[in-house]
Amino acid sequence: MTAPRAWRPIAGGPPAGPLVLAVDFAATGRPEAAFADLVARLDPGTEVWESLQPPLGTETGMVAEDYVTRWEEEVRASGRRIGAVLGFCAGSAFAGELAVRLARSQPRSPRLVVFDPESPTTSTLYYQFRKVVESLAGVLGEQAAREALAEGTAAADRIGDVEGLGAELVRVFTAAGRAACAAADLDDEFADELTATYRSFVSYLVAAAAVDHVKCWSGAVAVSSATPTSGLNPLDPAARAALVERELTFDVHHADLLRDPGVARAVARLLA
Incomplete structure (x- = not known):
């Protein structure tokens, strides 16, 4: 094999x-x-x-x-x-x-x-989003982390399905992550891996929910x-x-x- x-x-x-x-x-x-x-x-x-x-x-x-x-x-x-x-x-x-x-x-x-x-439920997705953002606050910066959390919270409040919330949280995290990496002069490769790993995790959770x-x-x-x-x-x-x-x-x-x-x-x- x-x-x-x-x-x-x-x-x-x-x-x-x-x-x-x-x-x-x-x-x-x-x-x-x-x-x-x-x-x-x-x-x-x-x-x-x-x-x-x-x-x-x-x-x-x-x-x-x-x-x-x-x-x-x-x-x-x-x-x-x-x-x-x-x-x-x-x-x-x-x-x-x-x-x-x-x-x-x-x-x-x-x-x-x-x-x-x-x-996984929408609560699972939101919990994992908070955990990831908070763990990366040192990379994102406190202000960017707070803004991402606020935007993610608003998304969780208005979106009731796992797939829809997953897509929106990926969008929020990707925007925050790329902006933070650019501000910290981190290269595109690091930003790509950071955001792609989170996207992969959300895809895994959304699929498991089905x-x-x-x-x-x-x-x-x-x-x-x-x-x-x-x-x-x-x-x-x-x-x-x-x-x-x-x-x-x-x-x-x-x-x-x-x-x-x-x-x-x-x-x-x-x-x-």
């Missing part, structure tokens, strides 16, 4: 053994732990692939079907049996759909484990943090129980969920 373009190996294992897939938008410098942190705490011997995003710019116009098919086709071409599919946050929606598809072609369905699973997560998560094990606004935590107990097969809860912040030793031990038991 040629080198994967839709996945990257983050842990090795025996070539004939089952493969574990992990779906996430792993970006350099993000505060949340990533699947690489989790894998480092698991026993060696299980091969894990983590999803890769399409090359920057090529995600334009992609919908949920395009993302999942891109990942699925490369997995099928490998000829490997899939032991489990993992998903983090919005990646849990994609992970669920991917697990459903892969189950059709192997005797035993992959185990589905979702970490603080979310189906997945039928209710159907996909029915057989999943959810691993939940203690952060009230993350994953299943905003839902009432009955709604949480109806969405997944079972839920494991941990007294750990959302950002640390994938690096917590207790979580790693629980995941190791699930994968055994």
Whole structure:
């Protein structure tokens, strides 16, 4: 098999053994732990692939079907049996759909484990917009950051659909980011990468929102943090129980969920 373009190996294992897939938008410098942190705490011997995003710019116009098919086709071409599919946050929606598809072609369905699973909403998009803008205030400058946040807030107040809000937040961020880079004498290449990465992230969230997560998560094990606004935590107990097969809860912040030793031990038991 040629080198994967839709996945990257983050842990090795025996070539004939089952493969574990992990779906996430792993970006350099993000505060949340990533699947690489989790894998480092698991026993060696299980091969894990983590999803890769399409090359920057090529995600334009992609919908949920395009993302999942891109990942699925490369997995099928490998000829490997899939032991489990993992998903983090919005990646849990994609992970669920991917697990459903892969189950059709192997005797035993992959185990589905979702970490603080979310189906993105307009609130998700706005929250992530605020987080990105605030984290880049040093690049944007305080005044530009305040103006971008105000414009993004106004957009969130008037736009009620995920796709429409996503497009407007990308416009706001792109304008603010390019203006800030120009004012700071940063080159066009830096501005291009900054804005394109955010656009790629929004495309990922918008596509994930279109997945039928209710159907996909029915057989999943959810691993939940203690952060009230993350994953299943905003839902009432009955709604949480109806969405997944079972839920494991941990007294750990959302950002640390994938690096917590207790979580790693629980995941190791699930994968055994």
